[in-house]
Every structure is written in structure tokens, then in C-alpha cells.
Amino acid sequence: MAIPMTESHRRFLQTMMNGGIMEFSKAKILHRNCCEDQSAHAQLDEFIDVINTQLQPMFMQIRKGMSEDDGLQYYALVNMAETDVTRMSSDYADNELELFRKTMDLIVDSENGTASSTDILNCADSLQTKKMKKKEVEHVLNRLVQDKWLNEKRGDYAMSTRCIIEMEQYIRNVYQDLVKSCYICHSLAFQSQSCENPGCGIKVHLPCVARYFKSHTDPQCPACKDYWPHEIPVFPAQSPSQSTSSKENTAPTPSASHSRRKRK
Amino acid sequence: MQLLRISDAVFRGLLNFRNGERTPNVAMSQKRRKSGMQISQGRNSRISQDQDDESEDRSFTQTSSSQVQRRMERLTVAQVDRKMAEVVQFILIKDQKKVPIKRAEIVKHVMKEYRDVYPEIMKRVTRTFEQVFGLKLVEIDTKNHVYILINKLEPIFGDQVGMGPGNHRTGLLFVILSIIFMKGGVVKESVVWNTLKKLRVEPGEKHEDFGDVKKLVTEEFVRQKNLEYVRIPHTDPVEYEFRWGQRAETEVSKIRMLQFVSELHDQEPQSWTQQYKEATTVEGPSSQR
Ligand SMILES: [Zn+2]
Ligand SMILES: [Zn+2]
Numbered sequence: 001m002a003i004p005m006t007e008s009h010r011r012f013l014q015t016m017m018n019g020g021i022m023e024f025s026k027a028k029i030l031h032r033n034c035c036e037d038q039s040a041h042a043q044l045d046e047f048i049d050v051i052n053t054q055l056q057p058m059f060m061q062i063r064k065g066m067s068e069d070d071g072l073q074y075y076a077l078v079n080m081a082e083t084d085v086t087r088m089s090s091d092y093a094d095n096e097l098e099l100f101r102k103t104m105d106l107i108v109d110s111e112n113g114t115a116s117s118t119d120i121l122n123c124a125d126s127l128q129t130k131k132m133k134k135k136e137v138e139h140v141l142n143r144l145v146q147d148k149w150l151n152e153k154r155g156d157y158a159m160s161t162r163c164i165i166e167m168e169q170y171i172r173n174v175y176q177d178l179v180k181s182c183y184i185c186h187s188l189a190f191q192s193q194s195c196e197n198p199g200c201g202i203k204v205h206l207p208c209v210a211r212y213f214k215s216h217t218d219p220q221c222p223a224c225k226d227y228w229p230h231e232i233p234v235f236p237a238q239s240p241s242q243s244t245s246s247k248e249n250t251a252p253t254p255s256a257s258h259s260r261r262k263r264k
Numbered sequence: 265m266q267l268l269r270i271s272d273a274v275f276r277g278l279l280n281f282r283n284g285e286r287t288p289n290v291a292m293s294q295k296r297r298k299s300g301m302q303i304s305q306g307r308n309s310r311i312s313q314d315q316d317d318e319s320e321d322r323s324f325t326q327t328s329s330s331q332v333q334r335r336m337e338r339l340t341v342a343q344v345d346r347k348m349a350e351v352v353q354f355i356l357i358k359d360q361k362k363v364p365i366k367r368a369e370i371v372k373h374v375m376k377e378y379r380d381v382y383p384e385i386m387k388r389v390t391r392t393f394e395q396v397f398g399l400k401l402v403e404i405d406t407k408n409h410v411y412i413l414i415n416k417l418e419p420i421f422g423d424q425v426g427m428g429p430g431n432h433r434t435g436l437l438f439v440i441l442s443i444i445f446m447k448g449g450v451v452k453e454s455v456v457w458n459t460l461k462k463l464r465v466e467p468g469e470k471h472e473d474f475g476d477v478k479k480l481v482t483e484e485f486v487r488q489k490n491l492e493y494v495r496i497p498h499t500d501p502v503e504y505e506f507r508w509g510q511r512a513e514t515e516v517s518k519i520r521m522l523q524f525v526s527e528l529h530d531q532e533p534q535s536w537t538q539q540y541k542e543a544t545t546v547e548g549p550s551s552q553r
Contacts, residue, residue, distance in 0.1 A: 010398030011417050017356075017397075054396045058349045079353075 003050045008034040013051050016062060016077045020148070021162045024064075024073035048075070065165035068113065068158070068191040069151065071207020071235050078166040095129040096140045100149065102127070103141075107159060108175050113190030114156040117141065158191055183222055184208040193230040200224035210235045335381050347378050348388045355389070355401070359413045364489070367409035404489065404510050412489060414515045436474060437490055437512075439463065440481065442521050444506055446539060452496070453504045456481070485509070518543035 011034045016022060022030070031044050048062050055061055059080045067074055092100070102123040106115035120141065124132040132140070141157065144150045150157045164171075168188055171179055182189040183202040192203045202223045204212065210233050213219045219228035336344070354374045358365045371379050378385060386401075393399040398417045404410055443459050444451050457467045465471055467478040474480050482504075485491040489511035496503045508516075519533070522543045526533040534540050 005396060007398065007417060010396070013396070014398060014415070014417065057345055058352050058392070058396070 002053045005050060005054050009047065009051050009054075012047070013055075013062075013077075016075065021074050021076045021165075024075065027075050063165050065161065065168075066185060066187060066205065066207065067161040068164070068189075068205055068207065069161065071205070071210065074161055074165070076162045076165040078162075092140075092143075093130075095127050095132055098127050098129050099124065099132065099137065099140055100144060103144075103150070103157060104159070104171070107157070107190055108171075108178050111194075113192060114153075114158045117155045117157065120157065164188055164190070182208055184212055193228075195221040195224060195226060196229055197221065197224050197226040200226065206233045207235050209233060329383070332381055332384055336384050339378075339381065344381075344385065344388070347375070347385055348392065350374050351385060351389045352392055355393075355411070355413060359399075363487075364404065365411045367411070400514075402514060412511060414511055433474065433480065436465070436477075436480070437485055438516075438521075438524075440485070440491065440506065441508060441512055441516060442525055444508055445518060445521055446525060446536070448538065450505050450507050453482075453493070453506060456506055 012030060015030055015034075028044055031047060035047075045064075052061050061078055061080060062075050063078050064073060064075055066072070099120070103115050103120050106119050106123070107113055117138075121134055121137055124134070124137045141150070141152070145152050145157075148160050149163050151160045152158075159167075164187075171188060180189055180194075180203040181187060182192065182205045184204050185208050187205075189203040189205050192205050193209050194203045195201055200221060200223050202221065204222070209230070212222060213228065213232045216232075219232060220226065221228050351370060351374050354370060355365055367382075371382065375382055375385065390401045393401050393413065394416065398415065399413045400416045401411055402414055404412050439460075440456055443456055447455065460467060460477070465474070465477055467481070469477070471477050481491065482493045486493045486509065489509040491509045491512070492507040493504055494507070496505050518539075522533045522536065522539050526535070533543075
């Protein structure tokens, strides 16, 4: 039986629609603000369940996932429909979509979950649909960052948090055994470290590594107990007060595209 | 794949063929079609668009409500729900950029073979927007059947959550609307620019948050139907004036605006007699609920 939505749910949903993605602690503040006038309100996840029940007929959903960039939890409003309308809304040309798929291939094949702009440029010559010039490739990559499909850091491209949350099922279907889940949090792992024991080879997200090995002087693989040979990354303290700045870091920034423009 | 995000290029394209006064750019629509956009097909000239609209109008007026009912009975609940969802998504995509939506577009790109049950589907679409999203689908132009989505929820001012570049713009818009409201509904543009200058927003300069301020105010806010920007007749040199746009009229609560201004001036809202009267007699969005 569906619980009816109230003004509070609608207000929350509208804010989610504006940004598309929201960090967990911000979502909690928003939830509190939305429910201002109710003395006893539901937990955030139950609250979102009510919205999701109503969104289901529209093939939309608010889904939770971790950012590989800052290790924080995010809620993303995702679309699950594959209709004429959604295809129409994609204004990427066939060869541009092929370039995106090739970029995803590179990211999946890579050790660290990123693809360098050089490697992406190299596959532009082998596109089946229509070859692309260097300038065109740079332009498409720029758009993919702007539309929040990809993140760019110093010429390396990674899948954005929202892209991973939204496309998780698609990616698992297409790449099957080529993609691995994080041993700690069980979500898809791209920007990660892996165990070098050939019989093990598990992957762990960088933020999950940081959390798991915190204060370990002699890190061991959580699965096979082999020595963990990687440098343990340090992530910024994950208190709510810091989440604002770290969230902004995950968003494509004008400076990122600027630096790319400078390089050519 | 992605629904709720759509690039500016698409919307520029949509705007291009929506504005009849602009010469349609054939090269552009060809480029769009090549890039997999089905929107532009058959829209290379304004004339064909007009013919489309007319034939659509005829098909609407010829359909009686009993005919619609009979056709509805032939469809399954799942079919109707799915079509409803597609229309909702289509309108949401357009609304991301606050582009008004034409009935002809909805019919052509989404309704398609369901066009004969258009009124019934739209009834469900309207209900879903209100009950799920807190949005109201309003027909702003009954002749050409143009719709916009307006917010039915009362905005929370000073709400820090969800702050993005859009929210600074909302703030700027709110300031301009309040200037117009407090000056009796219409002001010369120089009044607005001078007030903004006092707030360190220079219309002639690139602003950190707003970019080209003059363009944002006189083009984007106008296109969104939040402001009207009209030339004052017989002025030399040419002068323009601002009024509230249709979207602002339906979306913004005047009493809340007056409360906000009163707090700034540390006075009672009642001390602005004229504004208080207007705010309390005219139906605002809060009284629609
Ligand atoms: Zn993990
Ligand atoms: Zn291992």
C-alpha cells in the first residue's frame, strides 16, 4: 500500500531535480528543513522510499551510492527508462556515443579506473561510425564532463558518481566479469586498488581502502590476508561541515575544462 | 540513457524552431538530425510547422469527448500509464531550461499514435505533476497551446540547501521582482539597474555568479516568463520598462515578498498600504493549495 506524498516529499523531490545529485549530510539537512512543521517525521531512507514508490511509474528513482572521489554517500535522481523520449533527449551523435563507450572500455580495462586523454584520442581513429578529429574529441569530452557523465582531473577521465549510480546495471550487463565490485562496500569499483595475489585479486575503492586500513601499520588484504602492497590513501575528514567543499570538488569545474583548453 | 540532463545545444535547437520570427537555420536542423535528434525532422521551414499546427488543431476540434472515451476503452491501463510517463518526462526535460512547451511538440514527439486520446492523457499528466512533483502545468497561451510548469510549493527563502548557481539567480530575480512590486507593478529599466548597482551588481560587467547581468535579466528571465521587458512607446532615446512575467505572477507569493521586504526595513507589512492590499486580495500560489 502506497503512503501518499506530502508537501515535504514534493519539496525534497524538487530540490533533488534541481541538482540531480546531493551529498548525504546535505540531504539530511534538506529532509529536516522539508519536514519543519511535522513533529515526528520518518527516517530519511523511509522518506525517500515514499517518493520512490510514486516515481516508479515514471521510471525514475532516487538512488544512494558512494562517490569514488571523496568516499561520501550521495543520493542521485536517476532515470531508468529506455524510451523513444529518452533516446531523443540524447543529442550525442552516434560517433560521439561510440567515443563514450570506448572511454568506458578504457576505464574498465585500466588499473586505476581512469582513461588518459591521450588514450582516448588514440581510439578516435578507430571509430566504426565516423572518425573524429582531435579538436572534436576534445569538444565531446568537454561536453561529457559538463553533462556530468565524466570527471576530469589533470587530463585523466573517470566516471562520475552520478554516472556510476545511474548506469550500474547497464555497466554490469555490458562488461560482466570485466568489472569488479569493491570487496568492502560491494558497489562497482573503478578508482580502486587491487590485491596482487594472483589467486585473489580483489578490488577496494580508494576511500574504502582509506577507511579499512585506517591506523593499520601492517596492512593485509581483507580477503586473502596477503600483504597489501599499495600506499594507503588519506581522505579528507568526512565530517558534515567539510562535505560542502568536497562535493564541489567532484563536480566538473570551469577550471578543469579551462586547463584542457590550454593544452591543445 | 540520460533523461533529466540535456545539453544546451538541444534547447537552442528547440528554441530555434519554436520562434517563428527567426529564420530557421536549415544547416542546424540538418546537423541535429545527423546527430540522432529526431526532433527536427520535417521542421526545416516555418510553413510546414504552421501546417502541422493547423492540422493538429483540426484533429482536436473534431474529436468529441465521447469519442475520446471510446478510444480510451480500447487501451490497457499499462499503455496509458506508459504514455503518461513519457509525456511527464518530455515536459520535465523541456522545463529544465524553462522553455515553454507547445502542444504540437508533445503530440508530434511523444503522443504520436495516442494523439486521439490527448485530453485524457494530459489529465493524468497534470494530476501526476501536482501530486508527485508539486508542479502545476499551466497553459499560458490558449491560442497556440503553450504550457509552462510552475511551482505549486511555497519557496523557502534563505534556504541554504541545494544552493547552486541557479539559486543565486533566483535571488537576483527575487530582488528585481520586489523592486517592481514595491514600485507599483512597473518600473523603468534605469531604476532596476541603479538599484542593482547599489547591490554591487553592475549590468555592464561580467558578474562572478550571473555572467552577463544585462543578458540574464533582459533575455533569460524574460524567456522564462519571469519578467516582461517592453519598450516604452515614443521614447527618444529608447527606454524600456519591467513588469512581472506570467510565471512570476503565478509562482511568486506577493505576501511573502512583502513580508521579506518588511523585515529588511524593520516595519510591518501593513505600512505599505497599496502593496499589502494587492498581496492580500490577489490570489497567490499559497492560496491555490
Ligand atoms: Zn567500496
Ligand atoms: Zn587478496
